[in-house]
Amino acid sequence: MDPRPSGTPHSDLPRCYRHPETETGVRCTRCDKPICPECMISASVGFQCPDCVRSGSGTGHAAGANQPRTLAGGRVAEDGHLVTKILIGINLAVYLAVLSVGDRLVAELELIGYAFSPVLGEVVGVADGEWYRLLTAAFLHQEVWHILFNVIGLWVFGGIVEPELGRVRFAALCLLSGLSGCVLAYLIAAPTQPSLGASGVVYGLIGAWVVLARRRRHDMRPVVLFVALSLLMTFTRPGISWEAHVGGLVAGALVTYAMLHAPQARRRLVQYAACGGVLLIDLGIVFARSAALT
Structure with missing residues (x-):
């Protein structure tokens, strides 16, 4: 023996x-x-x-x-990329709507903290009660290169993460990543700087991928190199909302870590609590920033 x-x-x-x-x-x-x-x-x-x-x-x-079951405890679905496809479809649909309607739709949906919109001719923003902008901005694009980059990111990293988490957990991860990216942009870049794009979701998936790679005991050197290069591009290229990237990355990593490392006996409770905790932090930041702006 x-x-x-x-x-x-x-x-x-x-x-x-x-x-x-x-x-x-x-x-x-x-x-x-x-x-x-x-x-x-x-x-x-x-x-x-x-x-x-x-x-x-x-x-x-x-x-x-x-x-x-998936690694996070979700059901193994026949189509392990369904939510990823739906997210890509929503982004493409909104982009086509922007091409049809023009700047007015962008002015209605982009992330603005509290400012006067010359297109709409009125004061707009999250601080003015338009909280929906914290989510709609995460599905909004104007430039073809912008949506192309984000759709590729959603497909590549969504294809890695969704089968490991399951549909429901993956959808929660994407929504919280997009929301957290917009919230950090609202906190730092508000009130007048507009922001839009699914980059917060994409970087949330990158954060999830890092946690998954470590959980699977993969070689972390190429993973760390990729994240470092991505952040370097974030902070060195002009016109990039680094707040959305960092907010999404951190939220995605935290949520995924909780989902993968929750104790077996209390897995769902810990996973729900982690998602709820990130949501409460986001709401607290939004309330505090709105009060400061108004």
């Missing part, structure tokens, strides 16, 4: 194909891929992997108690 303890770097056990950090001695009875306890789905004989069950090639009870 091998005296080495299980889980050491020298263990000969294979690693789960969905959770490379977890060693296992169990394999799918259909495709023979190694699967950990989190991925095992009871079948008539042995266990099967989520891929075989989802494709219909297995006989496991996917709708039962052993339904496969």
Whole structure:
């Protein structure tokens, strides 16, 4: 018998194909891929992997108690990129609306703290009660290069993060990242500097990707290099709302860390509390900044 303890770097056990950090001695009875306890789905004989069950090639009870779960505890969906596609569709739809309507729509939806709009001919802004701008600005673009960059970012990083979190948790992450980016821009750049774009969401997904890479025990050097280069571009290129980038990055990393490291027994409670905590911080900042501006 091998005296080495299980889980050491020298263990000969294979690693789960969905959770490379977890060693296992169990394999799918259909495709023979190694699967950990989190991925095992009871079948008539042995266990099967989520891929075989989802494709219909297995006989496991996917709708039962052993339904496969994502790394964060969400349900494994057949289309692991559905929310990402919806977000991209919303951004493209709003961009087409801007092309049709013009500057007036931009003036109605962009992030403004408290200022006189020459287009609308009136005082507008979050401090004037238009809180919706904190969300609509995160889906608004004027320049083709701007929306192209953000759509590519949503597709690349959304494709990595959404399958790991599940639809509901991923949607919450995106909304909180976009909101937090706008809130930090409102706090620092308000009242007169307008801001728009899905960059807060994209950087929130980058923050989530960093946490996921560390959780999966990937080589962090290329991850850190990419984040460093992204932040360098953020702070050195003119016309970039660094506040939205940093706010989204921090919120995305915090929310994802809570989702992935919540104790198994209280996973949902901790995840809900983390999302609620970020939301309360955002609301507190908005209330305080609005009071200061008005």
